[in-house]
Amino acid sequence: MSSTHAEVLARTADAVRSAGSVLRKRFGAVARHESREELMRALAANDEAVLEVLRPRLTQLRPDARWVEDELEGGALPPGEWWLVDPAEGNVNHLHGLPEWAVTATLVRENRPVLTAIHLPLTGETYTALAGGGAHLDGRALRVSETADLGLALVATSQARPDEDASIVRRIGSSVTAMLLDALVVRTSVPATLHLASVAAGRIDAFWQFAGARADLLPGALLVSEAGGRVTDADGRAWTPESDGFLASAPGVHAAAVAALTR
Template identity: 80%
Template sequence: MSETLQTPDVVTSDADLLDQTEIAVRAAGAVLRERFGEVVRYESREELMGALAANDEAALDVLRPALTVLRPHARWVEDELGGGALPAGEWWVVDPAEGNVNHLHALAEWAVTATLVRENRPVLTVVHLPLTGETYTALAGGGAFVDGRPLHVSPTAELGLGIVATSQARPDEDEAVVRRVGSSITAMLFDALVVRTAVPATLHLVNVAAGRIDAFWQFAGARADLLPGALLVTEAGGRISDAQGRPWTPQSDSFLAAAPALHTQAVATLSR
């Protein structure tokens, strides 16, 4: 891969655009890696939000100009916690510090992501884990990869033999959603081998795409934490739906990504 960001007139294909997006995302990851180490202490919600914003801004200072050069007419999703359908056209859906609160607590589970959405369909995505150096990429119709190696979902066919995971969509979730999450975890504890619960969603989803875990579900959620993984899992051969097995869209109130052979079992468990 070239190490020099190309100008828009040189980027002639989505595959070329994916390469250049990866360079930008890795550069932003290097900035956040330099900021990582000690636990960031805070004594109020305002201090916490300020620390989160500082990380976001540091990464966006790299990502925004680089991605704007690549796609000058693509619009930018400003609210990384936003959900629902996007207006027509191309959009950059970016999470400059996915798992930002983990970064602040000196925990390793965080990433930088960028996804290009065209007419409400993810076209390409890059998920970079700066601490391990791993970079996950997917191109619609072109497969999913980690550092150039193809990804494939798990062949596990029995939920009782599967490792599954879920994530908390946001800290101040609606009470009904919180109770739904709790009951779903209880149901999975009965039916699956192991249940993992942690943030962020994207890191569970790269593990589904890589065949390390067998299913991931979440209630509510944002475009920025589901679209990258949705494309990676789909291109790795997995199945995406809502928790009832219906086609998933950014407007859906639930999300399920699973190995195809146990998808129906996961739906049955989550629908109880």
């Protein structure tokens, strides 16, 4: 390879920061829409504006890496190296004038994240992680919380996408009930990536989700694991992009979180 993974990560972080400035300029008043079609056009316009900056820079970095075209898709990727990008993670928040949104870029090889960069344009923060190299926020090493009692834990979940299958919706509802009974406080909001960044930073003790897109979960999975957390499916087994559940947590609350989610 012509560049080390650390060099690629540094340049990826620069790329998401540059692209994020485009999304920040587009942020402001609530974007009004009268139909699902109007909403989808507004979401796509944000994506396209960011990708115009981000895609050529990442393609130049790794010319042989293929590009995941639909950030909402789940499941395993074909063999090889891929750029997995969410140009406006939390896009619906952006259009509603809410601050929780980001630009993410993750290099995936053989369905394992190699490196990720997550930029929050409104705060200027950039989270990065490198497989085997730790997780950082603007260069400061991240570490998950030391909480060992789920009853003292702040936990979070997220809706993976609109129009989920009814069985998944019911599973989400029962899991929230279980966590409301067992944890201290439950947060429910989108997007997943920002919750996972908070798990990696020790601000939230656990995050779970059912179903979900690769672009929602792979960046945060790398952040949390490199910050010393545990990443599994909701049953406590090894997580892959094909799993139907996801759990990332501080080690001290993982077993109790699995017990709550599988009750």
